[in-house]
Ligand code: DGI
């Protein structure tokens with residue numbers, strides 16, 4: 001549709017060609033998962049197209065917004081990896097005029113996940129991990145799980161992301177641990 005073309009152009013202008021190709025891969029995967037699990041394909045498309053919209057913004061801009069707009073100031077102890085979704089959703093809203101709270105929440109949660117995730121949140125979280133351009137050990141298993149059981153795919157991604165972060169001795173954002181405790185430890 002025309003709206004999608006316009007949104008795609010706006011997103012493309014804000015990132016490298018390589019990242020834009022990732023975004024298109026996430027969109028393709030998100031639409032497929034929405035079809036399979038009965039979510040809105042249009043919302044999946046818009047959330048996927050905008051999920052990394054803020055990824056190439058300077059740290060100073062995120063720091064200014066975190067200080068100005070009443071975010072938890074503990075966020076200042078993290079970096080772009082945590083900010084581009086959680087805080088980036090406010091740029092998606094303000095600059096792209098997207099006011100659908102389900103879409104904005106999927107953008108906010110796409111990196112860390114959360115204990116409480118909607119179907120759309122799970123679709124974007126998983127699609128980001130398994131889009132066709134991703135190539136890392138374990139991605140095949142993640143893709144297979146996503147076709148069978150979306151919750152299992154969320155658990156798999158969370159566990160393996162955390163293992164990777166710990167291996168690299170990176171700082172873990174508390175919400176990432178909440179996601180682990182809920183989806184990996186406490187899952188049914
Ligand atoms: O933006 P993408 O690269 O497409 O993917 P993403 O937004 O899911 O993840 C961005 C990075 O954030 C990725 O390298 C994993 C990392 N990450 C996820 N949870 C945490 C984290 N990094 C830190 N330091 N702490 C976390 O809790």
Ligand code: FE
Nearest residue numbers: 051052085111
């Ligand atoms: Fe991201």
Ligand code: FE
Nearest residue numbers: 110111128129
């Ligand atoms: Fe992700």
Ligand code: FE
Nearest residue numbers: 022051052128
């Ligand atoms: Fe992404």
